[in-house]
Structure formats: structure tokens, C-alpha cells
């Protein structure tokens with residue numbers, strides 16, 4: 001079992017997958033990690049469509065690509081499409097009163113759970129916010145009224161070495177009031 005800080009350092013966006021199928025049990029474990037994620041008023045405003053299919057995955061990949069964007073997905077065996085579902089009434093009222101978009105926050109947290117669980121299981125992911133929502137809905141028979149919020153590619157990485165993380169410093173992003 002990884003130490004938490006090892007795990008978060010090991011997670012990086014993978015844009016280079018090998019041709020190896022992803023075990024269904026591992027995908028179920030990733031969804032379990034999403035299922036137990038926290039959410040405003042425990043509203044759980046999400047649904048996860050798991051595409052792990054030799055014929056369908058390349059078609060999903062095409063919906064994620066535009067110009068140079070997300071070309072790497074051609075080689076990815078599986079995708080998790082994250083839909084926003086109607087939130088709990090309390091979370092919706094609270095969000096309106098407080099002018100907060102709790103569902104987006106909830107989905108972001110669940111997505112982080114997903115990527116970290118995948119990393120723990122030896123898989124690699126890339127979160128994608130760039131996709132053709134309309135085409136993806138048609139391909140997967142998702143009703144027009146639903147929103148697709150993110151797509152996560154998931155598979156085994158071809159890269160053996162981790163990249164250095166380029167990030168702002170602690171000083172830039174925090175204020176400690178002692």
C-alpha cells in the first residue's frame with residue numbers, strides 16, 4: 001500500500017498508453033472510490049459511464065479530439081464519462097443562497113478519488129475537460145438534457161519515469177495565519 005503522499009506524487013496525467021486491456025475489477029474499484037467521495041449534503045450528483053470496449057473506446061476517443069487536442073486518446077483502452085446528475089434539494093437551495101456551484105466541486109472531488117484509486121491500482125489516467133459533448137451524448141445515447149462534465153482516460157502507461165511536477169510554490173498559493 002502506498003503512503004498517501006507517494007500516491008499523490010505518483011499520479012500524473014498520462015498521454016501515452018500501452019495496448020493492454022484494463023481489468024473490469026479495477027474499474028469497479030475506481031467507481032467504488034468515487035462512490036464513497038464526499039459531496040454537499042451527501043447529494044452525490046454524479047453518474048459514471050465506463051467504456052471499456054475495443055470497438056467503442058476508439059469512437060469515444062474521436063469525440064475528445066479536436067485539432068491537436070487529446071490525440072493521445074486513440075491509444076487509450078478505457079474511458080470514464082462523468083455526468084452531472086440532479087443534486088440533493090438541500091444542496092441546490094444551499095448553493096443558490098450561498099452562490100456556490102456545489103455539484104462542480106463534488107464532481108471534482110469524486111474525479112480526484114477516481115484518479116488516485118487508479119494510480120494505487122497501477123493504472124494511469126488523464127482528466128479531460130475538452131470534448132465534443134453533443135457527439136459523445138449521441139454516441140452513448142445520453143439524453144440531451146444531461147451534462148457531461150468530465151471524461152477520464154484510463155489504462156496502462158507506456159512511460160516508465162514520472163515527470164517533475166511544475167507547480168506554484170506553497171508561498172504563492174497559501175496564507176498561514178498563526
Ligand SMILES: Cc1cc2nc3c(=O)[nH]c(=O)nc-3n(C[C@H](O)[C@H](O)[C@H](O)COP(=O)(O)O)c2cc1C
Pocket residue numbers: 011012013014015070126127128129130131165
Ligand atoms: C478539469 C480538468 C480538465 C483537463 N482537461 C484536459 C484535456 O482536455 N486534455 C489534457 O490532455 N489534459 C487535461 N487536463 C490535465 C491537466 O492538463 C493536468 O492535470 C495539469 O497540467 C497538471 O499535470 P498532471 O496532471 O500531470 O500533474 C485537465 C485537468 C483538469 C483538472
